[in-house]
Amino acid sequence: xxxxxxxxxxxxxxxxxxxxxxxxxxxxxxxxxxxxxxxxxxxxxxxxxxxxxxxxxxxxxxxxxxxxxxxxxxxxxxxxxxxxxxxxxxxxxxxxxxxxxxxxxxxxxxxxxxxxxxxxxxxxxxxxxxxxxxxxxxxxxxxxxxxxxxxxxxxxxxxxxxxxxxxxxxxxxxxxxxxxxxxxxxxxxxxxxxxxxxxxxxxxxxxxxxxxxxxxxxxxxxxxxxxxxxxxxxxxxxxxxxxxxxxxxxxxxxxxxxxxxxxxxxxxxxxxxxxxxxxxxxxxxxxxxxxxxxxxxxxxxxxxxxxxxxxxxxxxxxxxxxxxxxxxxxxxxxxxxxxxxxxxxxxxxxxxxxxxxxxxxxxxxxxxxxxxxxxxxxxxxxxxxxxxxxxxxxxxxxxxxxxxxxxxxxxxxxxxxxxxxxxxxxxxxxxxxxxxxxxxxxxxxxxxxxxxxxxxxxxxxxxxxxxxxxx
Amino acid sequence: xxxxxxxxxxxxxxxxxxxxxxxxxxxxxxxxxxxxxxxxxxxxxxxxxxxxxxxxxxxxxxxxxxxxxxxxxxxxxxxxxxxxxxxxxxxxxxxxxxxxxxxxxxxxxxxxxxxxxxxxxxxxxxxxxxxxxxxxxxxxxxxxxxxxxxxxxxxxxxxxxxxxxxxxxxxxxxxxxxxxxxxxxxxxxxxxxxxxxxxxxxxxxxxxxxxxxxxxxxxxxxxxxxxxxxxxxxxxxxxxxxxxxxxxxxxxxxxxxxxxxxxxxxxxxxxxxxxxxxxxxxxxxxxxxxxxxxxxxxxxxxxxxxxxxxxxxxxxxxxxxxxxxxxxxxxxxxxxxxxxxxxxxxxxxxxxxxxxxxxxxxxxxxxxxxxxxxxxxxxxxxxxxxxxxxxxxxxxxxxxxxxxxxxxxxxxxxxxxxxxxxxxxxxxxxxxxxxxxxxxxxxxxxxxxxxxxxxxxxxxxxxxxxxxxxx
Numbered sequence: 009x010x011x012x013x014x015x016x017x018x019x020x021x022x023x024x025x026x027x028x029x030x031x032x033x034x035x036x037x038x039x040x041x042x043x044x045x046x047x048x049x050x051x052x053x054x055x056x057x058x059x060x061x062x063x064x065x066x067x068x069x070x071x072x073x074x075x076x077x078x079x080x081x082x083x084x085x086x087x088x089x090x091x092x093x094x095x096x097x098x099x100x101x102x103x104x105x106x107x108x109x110x111x112x113x114x115x116x117x118x119x120x121x122x123x124x125x126x127x128x129x130x131x132x133x134x135x136x137x138x139x140x141x142x143x144x145x146x147x148x149x150x151x152x153x154x155x156x157x158x159x160x161x162x163x164x165x166x167x168x169x170x171x172x173x174x175x176x177x178x179x180x181x182x183x184x185x186x187x188x189x190x191x192x193x194x195x196x197x198x199x200x201x202x203x204x205x206x207x208x209x210x211x212x213x214x215x216x217x218x219x220x221x222x223x224x225x226x227x228x229x230x231x232x233x234x235x236x237x238x239x240x241x242x243x244x245x246x247x248x249x250x251x252x253x254x255x256x257x258x259x260x261x262x263x264x265x266x267x268x269x270x271x272x273x274x275x276x277x278x279x280x281x282x283x284x285x286x287x288x289x290x291x292x293x294x295x296x297x298x299x300x301x302x303x304x305x306x307x308x309x310x311x312x313x314x315x316x317x318x319x320x321x322x323x324x325x326x327x328x329x330x331x332x333x334x335x336x337x338x339x340x341x342x343x344x345x346x347x348x349x350x351x352x353x354x355x356x357x358x359x360x361x362x363x364x365x366x367x368x369x370x371x372x373x374x375x376x377x378x379x380x381x382x383x384x385x386x387x388x389x390x391x392x393x394x395x396x397x398x399x400x401x402x403x404x405x406x407x408x409x410x411x412x413x414x415x416x417x418x419x420x421x422x423x424x425x426x427x428x429x430x431x432x433x434x435x436x437x438x439x440x441x442x443x444x445x446x447x448x449x450x451x452x453x454x455x456x457x458x459x460x461x462x463x464x465x466x467x468x469x470x471x472x473x474x475x476x477x478x479x
Numbered sequence: 480x481x482x483x484x485x486x487x488x489x490x491x492x493x494x495x496x497x498x499x500x501x502x503x504x505x506x507x508x509x510x511x512x513x514x515x516x517x518x519x520x521x522x523x524x525x526x527x528x529x530x531x532x533x534x535x536x537x538x539x540x541x542x543x544x545x546x547x548x549x550x551x552x553x554x555x556x557x558x559x560x561x562x563x564x565x566x567x568x569x570x571x572x573x574x575x576x577x578x579x580x581x582x583x584x585x586x587x588x589x590x591x592x593x594x595x596x597x598x599x600x601x602x603x604x605x606x607x608x609x610x611x612x613x614x615x616x617x618x619x620x621x622x623x624x625x626x627x628x629x630x631x632x633x634x635x636x637x638x639x640x641x642x643x644x645x646x647x648x649x650x651x652x653x654x655x656x657x658x659x660x661x662x663x664x665x666x667x668x669x670x671x672x673x674x675x676x677x678x679x680x681x682x683x684x685x686x687x688x689x690x691x692x693x694x695x696x697x698x699x700x701x702x703x704x705x706x707x708x709x710x711x712x713x714x715x716x717x718x719x720x721x722x723x724x725x726x727x728x729x730x731x732x733x734x735x736x737x738x739x740x741x742x743x744x745x746x747x748x749x750x751x752x753x754x755x756x757x758x759x760x761x762x763x764x765x766x767x768x769x770x771x772x773x774x775x776x777x778x779x780x781x782x783x784x785x786x787x788x789x790x791x792x793x794x795x796x797x798x799x800x801x802x803x804x805x806x807x808x809x810x811x812x813x814x815x816x817x818x819x820x821x822x823x824x825x826x827x828x829x830x831x832x833x834x835x836x837x838x839x840x841x842x843x844x845x846x847x848x849x850x851x852x853x854x855x856x857x858x859x860x861x862x863x864x865x866x867x868x869x870x871x872x873x874x875x876x877x878x879x880x881x882x883x884x885x886x887x888x889x890x891x892x893x894x895x896x897x898x899x900x901x902x903x904x905x906x907x908x909x910x911x912x913x914x915x916x917x918x919x920x921x922x923x924x925x926x927x928x929x930x931x932x933x934x935x936x937x938x939x940x941x942x943x944x945x946x947x948x949x950x
Contacts, residue, residue, distance in 0.1 A: 155698045224708075230705040233705070238696055244767060299714065305790075306705075307702055307706070365837065
């Protein structure tokens with residue numbers, strides 16, 4: 009993965025701040041231009057949220073954070089930038105002015121992504137001498153957690169530009185969805201707009217409140233859409249006859265009055281008051297910061313659930329973790345885990361549940377296995393190590409958000425046996441727990457013990473000799 | 480919770496089968512009428528999916544399954560039913576005929592819920608002498624996993640009927656959303672219809688494929704909607720200025736061409752072909768059964784993630800688990816855990832990860848704590864037990880879907896110390912693992928050890944004396 013690269017963020021706020029946070033936490037230097045005197049504070053708040061939540065998505069430590077600097081002019085901010093992200097207010101003349109200034113001062117190879125929700129790339133490119141350098145890269149809030157970014161070009165965008173943008177966005181953890189044909193509001197916001205318009209009608213007509221609408225979504229199809237989206241879900245609904253059957257069955261509803269979207273409600277003061285009052289009644293007991301934290305904790309937990317299943321956004325994160333993984337060094341004792349404790353690991357006592365210590369030490373054993381050559385290919389070939397006994401001593405409490413490390417010694421390694429001693433430490437070096445773990449080499453076919461492959465055994469013996477001598 | 484109660488399912492298929500499965504797995508007897516000669520097979524398939532997935536949502540065993548019987552007439556099927564669920568095809572004259580027959584033969588106190596997507600309750604009640612007994616109870620696929628059911632009545636529905644229906648639906652795990660004013664397609668399907676219409680346009684116009692649309696949803700706002708829905712999400716987007724600011728900022732988009740929903744696409748053969756072909760390209764490598772399993776595994780993992788956070792559908796499930804929890808008996812050794820291993824507990828070796836054994840034994844210790852009086856109230860008052868050392872022996876592999884039990888002996892209990900010995904067994908009595916666990920009583924305020932409250936210590940000593948004698 010590229011690190012020590014520079015991004016310029018033109019326009020802070022929630023969206024620009026989210027971009028800044030993602031770049032920084034993935035090891036990029038970030039240079040910000042935003043005329044708002046509050047910009048530094050606002051970006052600082054987004055960054056605090058990102059520093060807390062983003063590392064929890066991964067089971068490895070993120071790269072060292074880049075440097076964040078603030079600049080008084082666009083010309084200064086874009087100096088040395090590989091990527092410039094424009095997130096200024098949605099007014100086309102303003103966007104044209106800002107984009108022209110960026111292009112005039114940024115390095116010749118730098119691309120410019122615009123966070124615009126509504127404008128098409130061809131509109132942004134109007135009047136530019138280098139239209140191919142301007143793309144729409146439309147992210148979703150919270151930008152530091154949600155993988156989706158819509159990557160939209162016009163007929164003036166070259167395949168090379170698309171590819172370069174796609175690679176770079178993937179490096180910092182995004183899932184770039186390439187939109188082939190430009191259209192107002194791109195793709196996702198068109199769905200959001202449709203639902204928004206329908207929701208306005210339901211509230212205006214007194215059919216449902218904001219809270220009821222939220223429950224109608226999150227207790228039902230919201231859960232489907234977090235993992236399969238629309239069409240794969242409906243393919244299943246069609247049953248064995250598939251998609252065609254589904255459409256034939258539900259097609260007639262298109263002619264029925266199942267939505268009011270032939271018409272748009274008048275967003276007058278009365279309707280705004282009604283929505284604001286209902287929203288206060290629903291969520292007013294929580295501050296925006298508390299709501300943000302709740303949202304981020306839920307997103308971390310949902311995304312980690314999908315990671316474990318290897319599905320949807322989880323599959324994407326698993327892939328990205330491989331990109332950011334640091335290679336294990338061969339020191340004695342080995343550093344086998346470096347990670348942040350995620351929010352889904354704590355229990356009613358407010359600390360990391362004892363089961364999660366077991367998982368951390370299981371991950372530490374996996375690191376040792378990879379190091380000795382018992383990696384995924386080895387496992388796919390039908391050989392592995394199973395744990396037969398562990399003893400864990402819990403010495404200090406561990407909390408969500410804590411950075412932890414595990415060092416490991418191979419204290420016995422002969423034949424089928426592999427005995428490990430792990431020490432788990434906090435960021436300040438405090439010892440949180442120790443674990444002694446006996447593993448036995450097995451055949452995954454017979455599920456019985458058997459000797460490891462010769463090269464694996466040799467490596468285990470070598471480590472045992474090195475570490476044993478120092479114990 | 481009510482058990483040994485009877486539900487009649489009129490009309491099987493995916494929806495009726497889902498209702499049957501939820502009732503059965505929550506301990507109800509289920510009597511099915513469906514003239515389709517394939518009904519028994521079709522319901523059997525839905526039931527197999529439900530038996531696999533639904534128990535994984537809970538951290539306790541479900542009640543014993545009820546009896547499933549098939550009947551040749553509606554009159555026979557509704558005998559003795561407390562609840563009748565109608566899920567026949569969406570044709571109003573057919574619904575009227577079936578509902579009249581149900582009312583004629585069902586016990587006088589039985590309510591009738593209709594799974595209709597499109598008809599209003601007043602339409603279903605037309606011509607009925609007992610309209611108050613007929614309600615819309617509209618569920619979402621998969622009915623055995625998604626909590627949402629829309630509960631809709633008309634002006635002829637009494638508050639008592641609503642309350643009775645609401646309690647009963649809650650007992651079997653649903654989240655009944657009461658819709659106050661009837662409307663075509665109720666609430667959730669209006670949003671689905673809006674998105675569906677917009678999606679048809681995007682495909683017809685070649686803007687996006689079915690796969691791209693699914694990614695645009697599940698990599699972005701689908702994750703938001705699984706936990707907060709629409710309005711709470713937008714409240715955050717409004718920032719510190721809240722909902723009003725958000726509306727004022729995005730209101731103007733209502734006048735922009737951000738959706739094509741002023742018009743409805745013609746669902747002709749060409750468009751149907753296009754969608755079916757794209758869906759085949761996207762998901763055709765998986766059978767419907769495989770897709771269903773993938774969906775259910777993902778839903779289990781997502782719902783369990785929300786349970787852990789105590790949020791949205793997870794908060795609802797936590798509440799429902801309390802309803803179904805069996806009280807712990809006081810036998811020696813104690814049975815401290817009885818549950819199904821969920822899909823999110825396995826690792827690359829295809830079996831339950833060692834960390835999850837730690838979690839099961841942690842749960843077993845929690846059961847003992849509750850039994851001796853160190854329950855949630857005690858913890859809220861600032862006292863608890865922390866684990867200081869565990870030794871686990873792994874004796875047999877454990878797989879997702881397995882029913883497991885843990886029995887526990889208190890082998891030492893004096894002063895601040897509580898030492899437990901756990902044995903984890905499979906459904907056939909095979910010993911899967913043992914764990915010896917030392918806990919120390921602590922003050923949650925000082926985070927240091929201290930003696931338990933007198934009544935708790937007395938109960939711990941009593942158990943230690945009883946169990947110690949038998950060890």
